[in-house]
Structures are given as C-alpha cells and as structure tokens.
Amino acid sequence: MPLLEVKNVSFSYVKNKQTLKDVSFSVEKGEFLAIIGHNGSGKSTLAKLLNGLLKPNSGEIIVDGYSSSDKNAVFEIRKRVGMVFQNPDNQLIASIVEDDIAFGPENLGLPREEIGKRIDFALKAVGMQDFRKATPERLSGGQKQRIAIAGVLALMPQVLVLDESTAMLDPEGRKEIAEVVDNLREKGVAVIAITHYMEEAVKADKILVLDRGEIALSGTPKEVFAKKSELDALNLELPLAGIIADKLRARGLNIADDVVSDAELAGALWKLL
Amino acid sequence: MRDVSFGSYFPAKSFVHSMDARAKILIAIAYMVAVFLVSAFHFLGFAACLLFVIISTITAKVPFGLVLKSVKTIIFFVVFSAVLQLFFNRKGTVLFWIITDVGLLNAGFIIARIVLIVLGASLLTLTTSPVELADGIEGLLLPLKWIKFPVHEFALIMSIALRFIPTLIGETDRIIKAQKARGADFESGNIFKRAKALIPVLIPLLISSFRRADELADAMDSRCYAGSKNRTKYKKMRLTYRDLLGVLFVAGLIVGIVFLNKFYLLSGLSVIAGAL
Numbered sequence: 001m002p003l004l005e006v007k008n009v010s011f012s013y014v015k016n017k018q019t020l021k022d023v024s025f026s027v028e029k030g031e032f033l034a035i036i037g038h039n040g041s042g043k044s045t046l047a048k049l050l051n052g053l054l055k056p057n058s059g060e061i062i063v064d065g066y067s068s069s070d071k072n073a074v075f076e077i078r079k080r081v082g083m084v085f086q087n088p089d090n091q092l093i094a095s096i097v098e099d100d101i102a103f104g105p106e107n108l109g110l111p112r113e114e115i116g117k118r119i120d121f122a123l124k125a126v127g128m129q130d131f132r133k134a135t136p137e138r139l140s141g142g143q144k145q146r147i148a149i150a151g152v153l154a155l156m157p158q159v160l161v162l163d164e165s166t167a168m169l170d171p172e173g174r175k176e177i178a179e180v181v182d183n184l185r186e187k188g189v190a191v192i193a194i195t196h197y198m199e200e201a202v203k204a205d206k207i208l209v210l211d212r213g214e215i216a217l218s219g220t221p222k223e224v225f226a227k228k229s230e231l232d233a234l235n236l237e238l239p240l241a242g243i244i245a246d247k248l249r250a251r252g253l254n255i256a257d258d259v260v261s262d263a264e265l266a267g268a269l270w271k272l273l
Numbered sequence: 274m275r276d277v278s279f280g281s282y283f284p285a286k287s288f289v290h291s292m293d294a295r296a297k298i299l300i301a302i303a304y305m306v307a308v309f310l311v312s313a314f315h316f317l318g319f320a321a322c323l324l325f326v327i328i329s330t331i332t333a334k335v336p337f338g339l340v341l342k343s344v345k346t347i348i349f350f351v352v353f354s355a356v357l358q359l360f361f362n363r364k365g366t367v368l369f370w371i372i373t374d375v376g377l378l379n380a381g382f383i384i385a386r387i388v389l390i391v392l393g394a395s396l397l398t399l400t401t402s403p404v405e406l407a408d409g410i411e412g413l414l415l416p417l418k419w420i421k422f423p424v425h426e427f428a429l430i431m432s433i434a435l436r437f438i439p440t441l442i443g444e445t446d447r448i449i450k451a452q453k454a455r456g457a458d459f460e461s462g463n464i465f466k467r468a469k470a471l472i473p474v475l476i477p478l479l480i481s482s483f484r485r486a487d488e489l490a491d492a493m494d495s496r497c498y499a500g501s502k503n504r505t506k507y508k509k510m511r512l513t514y515r516d517l518l519g520v521l522f523v524a525g526l527i528v529g530i531v532f533l534n535k536f537y538l539l540s541g542l543s544v545i546a547g548a549l
Contacts (some may be wrong), residue, residue, distance in 0.1 A: 083495040090488035095436045102507035104496040109503040137439045
C-alpha cells in the first residue's frame, strides 16, 4: 500500500468551475515527487488537499490508512503530512527559533523532554543547530525557510509537501533547501515539491505535470522531459541542461536524447572529448 | 517608525534577567504602587524608590543610560504636566508672578512620580524579552480561566502580534518606498494633507495583513493547531529564590514608604509646629 494515495480527486472552489479534475497518483515511502504546472493549474490547491486543509468534492486522499475526508482523522493526517508554504515570514509563529519549532509538538501535547529532543532533531535536520535562540527576523530568507521546515519536521512527518517553498528565495537559499531535501530523503521522508523550477523537478523520482486541473503528463524526469512537443504546448521549458543538450544536438553534436540533468550533460560532453 | 520600544530588550545574563517574568511583572506593579503611596511633598519616599531602581539596575547589569533613555521619550508629557501644575495651581503663597510654592512642589512631585514609574517600567522591558513578557502575562492571567476567559488564545494573539511587528514595519517601509517611486508625496502640506497621503500606504498594508493572516492560519493548521485543548508548553516558568528575594525587596520598599509616610511626616510636622 502506498504511503499517500490520491484517488480520482476533484475539487472546486466555486460551482461550475473545477479547479482539479479526477487527479490520481500515489507516493511511496521516501519517494520524491515533483509537481509542475502553470499558475492556475491547481498545484497549490492540490497541496492543500494533501493534508486536509481542503476536502475533495469527490474522490479520496488516503495517508497511511487515514482518509482526509474523515473529520476525526485530520490530525492523524497532518501529523504525517507536513506542509511548508511559499513565504517563510507568514509561517513562523514565535519570535524565537526554538519556540517556533516547539509550536507543533506542543499542539500534539507531547511532554517537555520529548519537545526538547524534537527541537534538537529538527534543527539538526535542516543544519540550523546554532540558531536555536535566534530571532527569525534577523535570518536570511533561506535560513527562515529552513526554520519553517524544521517547525514541520518537529512533527516527524512521513511526507513533506513543499508548496513553492523556494519561490521567494535567492539561488543561495534554493541550494540550502535542496540540501535539506536530499538529507530528508536519506532519512526516508517522502517529499512532494510543487515548483516552478525545472532544475528542482529534474532531481525527483517522478514528475506530475498539471494543466488546468488535470494531470497532463507524468513519469520519471527522463520520460516527462523527453516529451518536448507536449511540454511546448503547455508552455513549459526543459531544465537548463536539457535546453543546452537540445541546442548542441541541433549543431550536430552527438548527445543522447535523454540528457536532462546537469550530471548527465557533463557525462555526455565528457564522452565527446 | 523604526525605534519601536518593543525592541528595548537588553539581553544579558544577570540576576534580574533570570527571574521569572511573572514575578517581575508583579514586582513592577508593586513598585508602581509604592511610588503612588509616597504622600504629598515627601521626597524621601521618592529617594527610596530611586534607590530601588538603582539597585535593580545594577543587579540587572543594564547600563544606566539605557534606563534613562526611556524618560527621554516621555519628556514632553512630563514637562507638560509640570507646567500645568506650575501655572494653574492657586494654592499656597505666591513666590513670583503666578507661581506658588505649592505649585512648585506639586510640579516637582509629579515629575518625580512619572519619571520613577517610567524608570521602573523600562527596567522591566529591558530585562524581560517580549516573549517572556507575553508568557508572564499569560501565567498571571491563568486564574481567569475560571471565569472562562480565553487565556491561551489571548496569549497566542499577543505573541503573534509581537512576532509580526517587525515584519509589518518592514512592509510599511516597502510600501512607502513603492508609493514614493510612483510620485506619492508624504512630506509636504499640513497635517491633514499628510494624514490623507497615508491612505495609499494603509490600504495595501491592510490587504497584505489579511493575506498574511490567511497563510499563517494555514501554516498553524498544518502544524496540528487545535486550540488550547491537550496542549503542552515547552517553556515552563519556575519560581526560584531570586523571585522570592525580589518580592521581599519590593515589599521592603512598600513597608519603608508606609513607615516614612506615617512616622516621619508626623515627627516632621511636630518639629515644624515646635519651631512655630
């Protein structure tokens, strides 16, 4: 049984205008799923459905055996599915880092010692141990977002949903978050990243492309980015390495068709030397 | 806009800093009561209060300049109150022009009172972080749960407000700059014109605050927030010997002032009566 299963989910905010139409997919333990698509494709709505902030109009979302449509299960789901949003400023509740991270475990009613341990764990997972007593106000965007992630990790989720969590960060901040994601996957936490950046999506195990509330494409990064004409039609670009490989190919260089990531491009170029 | 007094916390490791916020708030209130207990023209009582502040400041390892800075912000208020006393007090004998001796004494009395109270309050905020202060108020309000007062919610609102003050100040600055870049004029014209010029700042600020509140609510929900039910607290406040000493200290001050009021004043009067 997959850890998180989305079964034929449809959702609409207003009548007669469906934001999501019959979306189905599943995420296994430790898997990295990237969801890409344009503004208004329903990405963020999908994110909010995953931890029960919104309830599907039809279909079902099942996390570790709990259905998000079940009113009594919503806290069980939120314990398992952590959610990090775009703007770190609007997610931090307390004026001191450790107090903010304690917020989730406090809500669970955990004993003090356990909360302390969880703060240690979460800060270590995002590499911010030295900032325990710091004020978020004085941190950089990337650091603030890492604290926001730590606040969610303190709940020990099995799935981490990043809803465009790197959109407001500079390249340095995006790199920091990417490192945190790698670290979490090693720990077996599944990651669902909703993103605009193809460079982030290319690292995923699986990519979903949403278009006007429907899954337009899905598969491994190689499979998805091989469908260039479909992506073109959806106005989505290849990752930078894919674009460069394409252009080099057009110039007559012998580069394999399935080159999409930086490492693959480097390997292909190396072979040509 | 920048120098909001909430940033007045002076971090240090001291006896006073490590006291329980609840005790500190109560002591500060008791101190203010003591200042008000000092009876008319009895400046020795004020001296006792001043001594209390000086000793507290030394034990708190806070520079005196910082404590005094708080008086600067209310200097207008102090001068205004004193001037009112000077010019409108008709009691006593006229010293010169319309100023009477009682008026002069009253003015001094009021200055001493306000300054001493502000010194005490600023010492509290200098040695207690806003978060501790909010926790302390929550702790003190806890008995109100009996009358169904939402203590936890109240405390959460306070701490979120504290958390967002710097964020919203930054946002205000950005909006002002953005409007200036679009030709808005905040500097010229009379007070009404300038107040009106602020509308294009306040409306975006209000709208973005609502957006922030919405996102914050989602983030809190996502972190399993369900009100105060079954909630634990990571930070436990503990009363220590320090708090007991502090309470004894302020109690000593109050007793001293009451004593001074009763006996010293009587003996002082009798001395004057004897001399007459």
